[in-house]
Amino acid sequence: MISLKHIAREMGVSTATVSNALSGKGRVSSALAERIRTYAISAGYRPSSAARALKTGQSGILGLVMPDLTNPLFPSFARHVSVAAESHGLGILIGDSRGDAARQGAAISHLVGRGVDGIIIVPQKGTSPVIPRVPGVVINTRSDPRSTVSADHGGGGRLLGAHIAGLGHRQVVLLGGDAISEVQRDRVRGMAGGLGDGVSHEILWGEAGMAALPDHVRRGATAVLATSDLLALGAHSHLSRAGYRVPEDVSLTGFDDLPFATVMHPALTTTAQNVEAIAEYALGAITRMIAGEDDLPGGHAIPMRLVVRASSAAPPDVCRDAS
Incomplete structure (x- = not known):
């Protein structure tokens, strides 16, 4: 199994730098962090969730709540979020609201109960979901004051x-x-x-x-x-x-x-929509929130084509x- 020490040796950096780059913590330049994550993925590095939990109290798992996976747009979005999460050394659990606001609340509660570190949600139309006890990123639209990022x-x-x-x-x-x-x-x-x-x-x-x-x-x-x-x-x-x-x-x-x-x-x-850019922004925001950065700007809108x-x-x- 590829270790942090192996990645550090190959990249010519310290083990701490590799750890910070993969977790999104510490002061590592975005360019170096991206090179480290790219190498780690290509080398087949997989973080130990048990070790992470013991060391940090975090599971390394995010929740993703989607409004309706029968809509062709949302499976594509879920795939991009999963790829972006993997680049941060994180896993994804998906909850499907199935077009129902009550199921949306149940999906959030279930994921929080499973110990996710944070939740990314595309809310049901007309709802403003509450995400208890863990950081949350909302992907909706610019007119929603709670939206973190969205297409324009x-x-x-x-x-x-x-x-x-x-x-x-x-x-x-x-x-x-x-x-x-x-x-x-x-x-x-x-x-x-x-x-x-x-x-x-x-x-x-x-x-x-x-x-x-x-x-x-x-x-x-x-x-x-x-x-x-x-x-x-x-x-x-x-x-x-x-x-x-x-x-x-x-x-x-x-x-x-x-x-x-x-x-x-x-x-x-x-x-x-630039679904890839939305997913990457959402992952960056949720990892910063998990790391303790609370003052993140909301309402970021990514241009459409x-x-x-x-x-x-x-x-x-x-x-x-x-x-």
Whole structure:
């Protein structure tokens, strides 16, 4: 088994430096700490959780509570958190809220009872969970005052709104899944801001809103901006059944750049979260909190990236004028 002494000898540093780099404690430059962690992982180093617990009173295990692992976005996020945790010499226990606020509280209590050193949580929409007795990092959205880090959901919405306005659309529908969600409200606000003053828009929510889309297109809407790729997929089905083509009759955009966005026909214009950067920031924050740093700034938002594909185009009247 690879030891701390072996890593120290190969890296030309002291055993204490290696220990501090792997635990996130002490004064080790970020560049050196990253080199040490990279070497330790490549060499197959695995810290002894029993030894860690005896020495520090910590388990070396973090809890990760996700809102719904059936949503394709969250397994990808859990994988990135697990990779980031491994680079810090930590393990992960995952709790799934399964779309239920009561299960979320039970998952937190269960993980705390298992002796985790801290919890990272993506909260259920509309909830503000309490994490007792251990450090906690919340990943939600900038408008949530308890959020530690998140994607810039409002900024992602502005990218989509500006893209659609730039194509010439002047009557647009914004489609959200649930108005109780702070994330979706931030996305809708961002979309509306990106459209600017010269574009009229109407906000629809949920299944009723999705069912009303064909009527709005009949009345002149030329683009639908959805707050998730899953919603965009549903919207595409409703529009297709009503005889409308995307993007010839109506442009369509999503949010999150899930894997199926590229296999939809046409491929979906959307925005992509930098999930890896969010996971790394969350791990850095939770390890600093475990080390006793209490004054960490919250509300950090990581920019999203616009991904333009074939589902968005100039509106039909602009296309006719140009031909």
